[in-house]
Amino acid sequence: MSYKERKIGDTLLKVEDISLSFGGVKALSHVSFDIKEHEIRAIIGPNGAGKSSMLNVINGFYHPQEGLITYKGQVRRQMRPHQAAKQGIARTFQNIALFKGMSTLDNIMTGRLLRMRRNVFWQALYFGPAVKEELEHREAVEKIIDFLEIQAIRKTPVGRLPYGLQKRVELGRALAMEPELLLLDEPMAGMNVEEKEDMCRFILDLNDEFGTTIALIEHDMGVVMDLSDRVVVLDYGQLLADGTADEVRNNQDVIDAYLGVSHGDDESLEGAA
Amino acid sequence: MFYREVGQLKTSYQSDQAVFTIAQDRWSFLVLLIVAFGVVPFFINDYFANAVLLPFLIYALAAIGLNILTGYCGQLSLGTGAFLGVGAYAAYKMTTAFPELNFIIVLFVSGAVTAAVGMFFGLPSLRIKGFYLAVATLAAQFFIVWLFYKVPWFFNYNATGQISMPPREVFGILITGPKAQPWATYLFTLSVVLVFAVFAKNLVRCRSGRAWMAIRDMDIAAEIIGIRPLQTKLLAFGISSFYVGVAGALMFAVWLGAAEAGETFGIDQSFLVLFMIIIGGLGSIMGSFLGAGFMVLMPILLKQSMVDGLGLAAVTAKHMEFIIMGVLIVFFLIVEPHGLARLWQIVKEKLRLWPFPH
Incomplete structure (x- = not known):
């Protein structure tokens, strides 16, 4: 862990107050977080939380109505995906997009x-x-x-x-x-345990060997907790929590979002526990 | 038994990326070249050149052009006939305006003019895709042919509205006009087609080809890795039209000698070339040759065998030919939807094991 902490550098990408909506549907509202150099940053959240939209904003597919994106110290204008590619942002897709x-x-x-x-x-x-x-x-x-x-x-x-x-x-x-920032959209979806382990190994290795900064979306909590340095939690397009894996794991909002909150007799449940 | 690659080890990336990685392929290609350049010209006659070899070569060139656009870049075009026409009219205007100009330069200029026109009509491709783009290029087909009818400048204000090619020489040998010898026209066309085929093969295995195929297979992912869609598509339109334009110039100048916009460069030509690449194999340079061969040679073969072999009347044979060609096309598309080139590949893979199954 200490090795990791030493390695992580300055802020590479910072999104501030990002809001994105499609007509009346709000995909993201006022989301802010940052990604530091050389870190593995996980973005998690239930389905429809806006995780993929966030990646799409970062690499120029979607243009947010509000908010600032600062990449490598420069505030970014609206850009097309190929310009993002030129600046060193690569990504993979949730459903494979190979040729x-x-x-x-x-x-x-x-x-x-x-x-x-x-x-x-x-x-x-x-x-x-x-x-x-x-x-x-x-x-x-x-x-x-x-x-x-x-x-x-x-x-x-x-x-x-x-x-x-x-x-x-x-x-x-x-x-x-040879990207500086690698966005992985559910790299382990639909894989068996062995394939997942391979993929984890590759992700850790390339972060280690090449120092690539990685932002990944993943549903497998075990993987997320093991791999990532810091975790962003989104729910209904809003930022729910941001912090290290342990902090996020113990965050009450996050637990509620994932497990649901029972209404009415909270007291009795807690008493029982 | 003879088609083995045992012992042919590749020791460098260069040899792994060669066009013919297997020695037998290299040798067969060399033999083919020697026959085409060294043997055929001695036996060629007027009929053989003008009915068989020239159409085959010229359509193959046009098919390569369309294949770059449709097969590699995935942009469906129905304007091939008109682009052939642009090449032909450009060659005509150039060679009548500057009679001293070397015909090879005329060819290149006709290609360049067609490339410009093709890129212009390729502009909508950024916004529209698939069948809708085909309809947009269909507009080019009708508009350009109409233009060649309506604007007398294109046919130098002559009374017939036709264009006809004056005799021109290349390196002192007559290659156009009625007095040109069949061996000369054949060798000239063969050389041009061969050179351009090699260029095309190189392009599609380099950066441009990969960019085109990326756009074809998944344009979103292509953009993610930094491919600019408009530029890439326009390049494909440009190069494709260049090829088609050169083919059009050859068709008019060397093969037909005269042309009329609507008859020679109509929509049937667009479909003919499109069928060639579909049957030959989309996304394959060799497929372009196979498709052109099939569509040019098969009707001749059928006609010969029916009229001379079976003694049918010419009209009956013509109708039979349509039926049989239709059936053959359907048959090949069912057997191998990826075209003759794919079929050839499968045969080669089978040959590697033959006669032992394992």
Whole structure:
């Protein structure tokens, strides 16, 4: 733990007073929290709490009606997702969003697109610098493939892969961007215990080795409590709690939101306990 | 038995990313090239060039163009006929305005003009997708053909409204006009198509190709990893139209020699090329050749075998040909919806094990 505390740096991303609504539906109202460099930050909450909307706000898919987003010390204007990508924000999706017609290798190679410079003419000739660039990035991608232990499925079209591996490839594609901030939307949904453990290991490793800041949404409380440095709890679009895993676990509001509150005879229940 | 890759080890990423990773493929391709360049020109005659080889090559080029847009980038287009026309008319205007200009430059300029027009009509693709985009490109098809009819400037104010290609030379060899030799037109077309096919293959295995496929497969995720949708789609429209434009210029100048907007570049052409890439294989350069081969050669084969072989009347044979072609297309689409290229791949995978099942 002490190692972690030493490692965590300044604020990387700060959202202040974010409100987002779709017509009459309020997805987020006045949410503020921050993400520090190198930390693993979990966003939890019941279904429909606005967690995915929050990620969508961070990487530019949704534009909040109110509020400020400060990323790397700069207040951010409205931006499109590809601009967020350029600034070093990568993400994975709740329902896998891979490029189904392409192989694992090509999928992860697309993650390097922003770093490739050669123009169409060089590419058409496939000569000199263009080849060199391809090979350089291929090498970087191979490192990721090694890291995620997916060597065997390098040339397999991702549409044919089982669910757990697809999630892993999607993580690989996000990693290929060498992001500073990695947003993971339910990286372990629908996995069995073994796959979950693998995924946890990858998340911890890449946080350790590459110092990537990670914000993750997850429903498995065991995973959240084990992995994350700090936890944000959202409920009905509002911030319910913010703090370390232990603080959040013992927060009465959080317990109420997850387990529900019984109305009327609170006293007698407490007495019984 | 002979199609094995045993012992062919790849030791570098470069060899792993080659187009033909298996030695047998490399050798067969080389043999094919030698036959195409070294043998065919000696045996070619007028009929063989103008009815079989030139249409095959030129349609293959157009199919590569459309495949880049539809097969790789996922943008459905029904404007191919009109874009062929733009290439043809651009070539005509260029070569009549500047008779001294090298025909290769004329080809490139026609491609560039078509690319500009294609990109303009590709602008709506940011907002509309799928069938709706197809309808938007359909507008391009009708508008452009109408323009070529209505504005006499395009056909140099001549009385017939047709355009016809004056004789032009490349490196001192006549390649257009009625006096051009079949071997010359064939070799010229073959070289152009080959070069552009290689370019296309390189593009689709590099950054641009991956960006196109990303947009095709999941545009939201593509944007997340930093691909700009409009630029990427416009690039696909531009390059696709460039190819189609060059094909159109070749079609008019080298193959047909004369053209009329509505007849030569009508909506049937759009569908013909679209069928070629669907049957050949969406998202495959080789599929473009296979599809063009199928759609060009099969009718000729059918006609020959029915008229000469079975002794049917020409009219009957023509109708039979429609029926059989229709049945064949349906058959192939049911057997392998991903086209002939995929079928070829499956055959190759089977061949690796043949004759032993394991």
